[in-house]
Amino acid sequence: MIELSNVHKGFGPKQVLAGVNLTIPRGESMVVIGGSGTGKSVLLKCILGLMTQDSGTITLDGEDTLKAERDAFLARFGMLFQGGALFDSLPVWQNVAFRLLRGSLARPWPEAREIAVEKLRRVGLTPDVADLFPAELSGGMQKRVGLARAIAAEPEIIFFDEPTTGLDPIMSGVINDLIREIVVEMGATAMTITHDMSSVRVIADKVAMIHGGKVQWTGPVADMDASGDPYLTQFISGSAEGPIEAVR
């Protein structure tokens, strides 16, 4: 279980997170939504330790993430980055098997390649993609490779940062379905950051909306449409009228 308690993070005079409280139970898929610049990605980076919160605590199964042994802590996570963040200098299979070629999870190269090809197949890519370089792939294929890399070491927790940004609606649907299938199949705890409502409806067990640096609303995805929260209602409808200022 991931637990955030009164987390603050600012950049200069701008307070991005202003007391975030959020619990992500083990095995559930939490989707965090909110407008651009509301601190969703910052929240995710604070949990992973890519940024350090100014105050407040983040715990994973009761252990403070700032005090955890880094390698063991990070070995529990997989992450799909917004732009894929694939390593340009490595072929696709080495990107997917990156963790399996180095460090505590290192395996022989042929075995790592076999696992990488299997994971590529799992995300709908054929084995011939394995030897291509990331620059030779389309945006949708890069996302799939990023997804394969995120699940390659079978992590307990998977983070997805804007998984459908920049994709056409059909490819978005494919990626959403894949994420849902994989999370269910692996029994993983998942946290997804998005402002794509179609992703929310497919991926989420629970939803948290961030606004003004705090969690504005949180609850099961089924309750989202009837929440009565004016911020969430405006966000879902995409209306310019409402408590969320259209010009930010």
Next chain:
Amino acid sequence: MKPITYPLAALGRATLGFLAMVGRVAIFAGQSLSHIVRPPYYPREFLNALLNIGYFSLPVVGLTAIFTGAALALQIYSGGQRFSAEAVVPQIVAIGMVRELGPVLVGLMIAARVTSSIAAEIATMKVTEQIDALVTLSTHPMKYLTAPRVLAAILVVPALVGIGDIIGIMGGYIVGTKQLGFAPGAYLTNTWNFLETADIVSSLVKGAVFGFIAAVMGCYHGMNSGRGAQGVGRATKTSVEAAAILILAANFLLTSFFFTS
């Protein structure tokens, strides 16, 4: 604050900013060295860096050295004629190339070719979240990106300097024997007899120091780049400027150390 103190305040801010940057670079350089000696090691990255910094720099180093050596021979010959000292061309070309021009020109060429490429590559990795991806994959960016490049530069740039010295001397030899009328055997004998061990040692030590500076500057500015294309461009430009200036400053200090006692 009164307007009259504004220039002083600006000067103070600039000085403090500069000193802070010097401190950050020094810490980064120290960390780079410490990561070189502490596991885990990435031999594949190290071999790639050796190839990129060493082997692929050979053409530019060779061309720079041969033309410099040739021009140096012409300059010394025409300058030496003023006081009937044309005969010292082999000796002065040798000492000029080995002590100064070889290491400095190779260092500057490495700053232009390698520092810029390291800075641009790492800065692009930063803006496309590849550095964050490395961290989430339990890989320390300093160990994976910086340590192999810095170690490779420390080891391979002295070799490039040695090769540059030899090619530069050969440039002088070609001009000396084909254009200025020196006897080939005498030219080489004079060159060989005149050089001392300290000349060669200083040349190679300078190469190692310049290689370290070039790689650290590329990595530092890449890791600390701003956002977007402009951030990558600025990191690349600043890294080359800083590396070139530091190489010239280090050259002065090393020359003082080796030859003024």
